[in-house]
Amino acid sequence: MQKTAVEINDITKVFGENKVLRGIDLSLNAGEVTVLMGANGAGKSTLVKVLCGVHKANGGTISLYGTPFTPATPAEAIRAGIVTVHQSINDGVIPDLDVASNLMLDSLAKPGGGFFLNKRKTRDAARKIAATMALKVDVTQPVSELGLADRQMVAIARAMAHKPKLLILDEPTSSLSAVEAARLFDLLDRLRDSGVAILYISHRMSDIRRIADRIVSMRDGKISGLFDQKPLDYEAAVDAMLGHSMSDVDLDIAAPGAPVLELKNLQIREGSRPFSLDLRANEVVAITGLVGSGKTELADILFGLAKPVSGEMTLRGAPYRPASQRQAIESGVFLCPKDRASNAVVQAFDITKNITIPFLDRHSSGTFLNKRSEQRTAERIVNDLGIVCQHESDEIGSLSGGNQQKVMVGRWLAEESSLLVLDEPFQGVDIKARRDIGQKIRETSKGRATVVMVAEMDEAVEIADRILVMNEQTVVGDHINKDIDMKQVLAEVAGQQSETMGNEHAS
Amino acid sequence: MDLAIKYGFLALLIGMIIFFSVFADGFAGPYSAVFIFQSVAITGILALGVTVTLVVDGFDLSIGSTATTALMLSSYVMVVWEMNAFWAVTLALAMGALVGLVNGLLIVKMKVPDLLATLGMMFLLVGLQRIPTEGRSISTGMTLPDGRVTTGTFSKTFLALGRHRLDFFIDNLIPVSVIVLLVVAVLVWIFMEMTRHGRLMYAIGSNERAASLAGTNVNKYKIIAYMISGVLASIGGILLAARLGRGDIASGNNLLLDSVAAALIGFAVLGAAKPNVFGTIIGALFIGILLQGLTMMNAPYYTQDFVKGAVLVVALVFTFALSRRGGTAH
Structure with a gap:
């Protein structure tokens, strides 16, 4: 019933002797939020970096709505429709510029644009984007005067200006309060309804409960669990992410001293x-x-x-x-x-x-x-x-x-x-x-x-x-x-x- | 390749000495050697200060103006306040330590980036040293802003620091400033290489956070580094005053660039790819020898800065492009 937006097949990535991704198979559906869980070093960020063109995979294929996709640079990935909002909010916005310039930044940076800025045009275009995102900020305000949540929204709105097919969010709530996070989730709900595939990376169980349509657990560079049966089995997802397969270790429990x-x-x-x-x-x-x-x-x-x-x-x-x-x-x-x-x-x-x-x-x-x-x-x-x-x-x-x-x-x-x-x-x-x-x-x-x-x-x-x-x-x-x-x-x-x-x- | 990186620069130095000895008349000889040392003594001492701040991953742009401030201050103390050499030296050194302390506090406590803090200090000192004499040089018999005529003189002991020569096989061979350079170099080398304080400073320069988590008082060591730099710059300024015999407002223009160049050239020596005392001294000598040789071969004086710049660029290529570790360093 749902369309597969991104199909990942047997992706591997090696750094020196370190096999970080050992054959990832994963499909992401349009109009669905897939939560990716994994401990530090499980390979989440490497997978994201392969998807958004920072790293080149050593093996495997990715296809985007059926067409093969091998981004060589982040810019290429963005043009193809894979947009990432990184963990650190200030990576996504330029604090000294106003909201309008931030929202339109990528079109400003595009080669072949005019030499002079047309401020009114920029502002109008920015207002349009803000409106579609239900973003209630004054576009002439500098981003540095906004709160963290609004900055995050601007970063996401900016990403949305590319009309992404896949939106990747890397721990977007890590510096937000509960109220701010709630606003973010409302926005994500709207994006999901508009048919965007969302890959959401988080450790916060409350976030995951709120937003996940399915959960994928990663461990040691592999997918260790996929959960899409409602109601979602959160415990099993955590189990798959942390694992305890090797509990056969013999320990002599020491007698505790003083x-x-x-x-x-x-x-x-x-x-x-x-x-x-x-x-x-x-x-x-x-x-x-x-x-x-x-x-x-x-x-x-x-x-x-x-x-x-x-x-x-x-x-x-x-x-x-x-x-x-x-x-x-x-x-x-x-x-x-x-x-x-x-x-x-x-x-x-x-x-x-x-x-x-x-x-x-x-x-x-x-x-x-x-x-x-x-x-x-x-x-x-x-x-x-x-x-x-x-x-x-x-x-x-x-x-x-x-x-x-x-x-x-x-x-x-x-x-x-x-x-x-x-x-x-x-x-x-x-x-x-x-x-x-x-x-x-x-x-x-x-x-x-x-x-x-x-x-x-x-x-x-x-x-x-x-x-x-x-x-x-x-x-x-x-x-x-x-x-x-x-x-x-x-x-x-x-x-x-x-x-x-x-x-x-x-x- | 490894050998080339490690010994390349020293080989270049030796090759250069041989070249000049053959082609420049009078280059090979004790007087010429002493002249080279004397010409690099003051920059060398300042360069050691630069080296210490580079070790803690800092940078001191104010050394040149600290040196000229020491020059003006020691002259003022003797000529206007009519105090003796001891006070001239002590007050100048104390001034250097104070400048270093302020630099360090600006950087550590106020979180001003090192380049900007010391740039500000440089400006401040350049201006400050002109205020007491309304921008004029200090000498006996000059008129002060309040109309008084100075009667104080540079003390003989003080001048000896810049002019006296010690006997060494040949009578009156080695100037005091060269001795000071060698003593300072040995002391700084011992401090950096053989004491735990030096070791911790290197650790701070390589990974400040790791050093801090290993229990190192990072702020304290950074302040100490800037204070060492300030004091060494003052020593340089005192020697310059003693050589000139007057508080010359215009002297010491080149001190900053020359000493920074020497310290950076030092990165290339023995493939260290990091600030080091031995390299700094070799770097200073390298420039001194090259300039002396070229001068003896009748190269005009105005080509000197060009030559220094060229040497620096070559040394930096040695350090950052060729050496493996230099490649991974920032």
Whole structure:
């Protein structure tokens, strides 16, 4: 009954040795909102970039209403009718120009246009577009004076000026309030009715419930689930996205020791529910939850990068309120941050120097560095973690992703800590490196409390003694990792309880 | 190819020395060598300051005017306030540190981009150094704005900084400024390469966020870098004042460009593709040798800037186009 707008067949994409897309088959129908879900690194953004002409696929075909489509540049994709609104709102608009110029920007930039601007004509054309989109803004107003939602609307309206066949929205609500998001959804409803195929990428369950006609889950570069039977099975979609196929890992659950860090009524964000939590010695705790569930915010608070709204933290019996990273480190709280390329790797340094950065004072007498002592530590870490390299003086950039990540984890294992927090330590590493890193984290966990933030369920089950689930900036589940009730955990991840409560409230 | 990138620039330097030794009469010899060192001493010291700010991924455009301000200030202290050499030097150095501190605070606290902050500082200092004397140079016997005639003089000790020569096998061979250059270079090299502070500065320059998450006080180190730059610029200005023997308002025009060029040329030395102390000194010497050689072969003075520019462009191509790491750097 519905027309297929876009047909994707066996698309593959390889970056170096990394297979990011391993054969994607997907069709998108006109007049339908397809929600794409996937954890970080699942390949969502790569798929989008292939569709909108930023990357060229290594294999496979795409067809657009039956005609083959291989965009070489983003401009070509737009001309063919595939238009993308990116996550960062300000990528879609030019703040200093007025709304009219923003709406007409692409026709202004088109080669062959006249040399002089005809402001009235631009404005009239812009008003027409605004009217069809039910966009209630003054087109002569600079975009910088608009709120975030209106900016987002302008970005989408601008995209609509191309009369797209496929509109791709990458987490469009990530910086919008609930009211603003509601306006966006009304707009999307209208677009859907006008027959546009919409690919909507999001992690927000409330968004997905509101807008999805079907859900596609991605995992490890493949489509891991497709759900189009009404009512949509949201839990199964989350399950397919996070997966827990490898729960055959044998773990000896460690006997928890004395509490290391106690959190009392900690409130992460204004309006979120406070929670209390004990992290004990010898224990590896995995904290899982979707993007934006508060994992990273909690890590930031523990490491002195942010302050909680309220609540108390006690580290080994003494009040703990770190004012800076340095203070956290000196108190024995280490954080191995997520996204190593921007947060951890120092490209100009070799392996040794990358390992010793946080603890240079222990490798120097006075202010002078003791390179022998650095060398010894680096050798120890390279051996312990099985880092594959010629020598400790190899450039960090010469290592594979997995080995780079081992160096970054090794940096924080080089010294004893009271609490070690690892934020997404398995991001962008192969399965072997992931096992090595996980094993090393468990092996060294005696005497300290360890927290591992992971979005993927597999990883949590593989590494943790205890699994905590976070949702909406609070802890909603606490499970010992033994005969774990996966259904319950997934329900908590998807925010089932809070959602039903919300619904009751509304009715 | 790797060898060419690593040693190419040094080979070029040696080749150039041999070429001039053969074709330029009197090029090979201790006096000529000392002359080259002396000609690059002040730019070299300033270039070391530029290097330190480049290491933390910053840039200091105000070094040239900081140096001339130090020149004017030290002259003013001795000629108008009639104080001794010690105070002239101390106040000039303190001024340099203060300028660096303000630069650093503008960049770190006020979030002004480094180029713009130091550009503003450059303008401010160029103007400021003219106000006390109403735009005139400072010398003994000049008339001040209030009608007084200055009676203070440059102290002998102070002038010695610019004019005294030490015996080294040959009597009166090595000027003090060359010694100062070598001492400053060694100190800065030790600081950058052998202390943890230098290491952390390099880490900040390569990935500021990673350095910060590893517990480095990024803001503190950035401010320190600009203060080092300011103090080194002041040292350069003091040596210039001591050489000239007057507070010459028009001197030091080329200091900024020359020292930036030396530091950038340094990127190409040993394939470092990043700011480094050794490279900076080689870069300064490279220009000095080239100019000295060409001058001895009767190249006119007005071609000098063209030659410097050409060397800089070639060095930058070495760094960014040929070197693998330079290619991936921003």
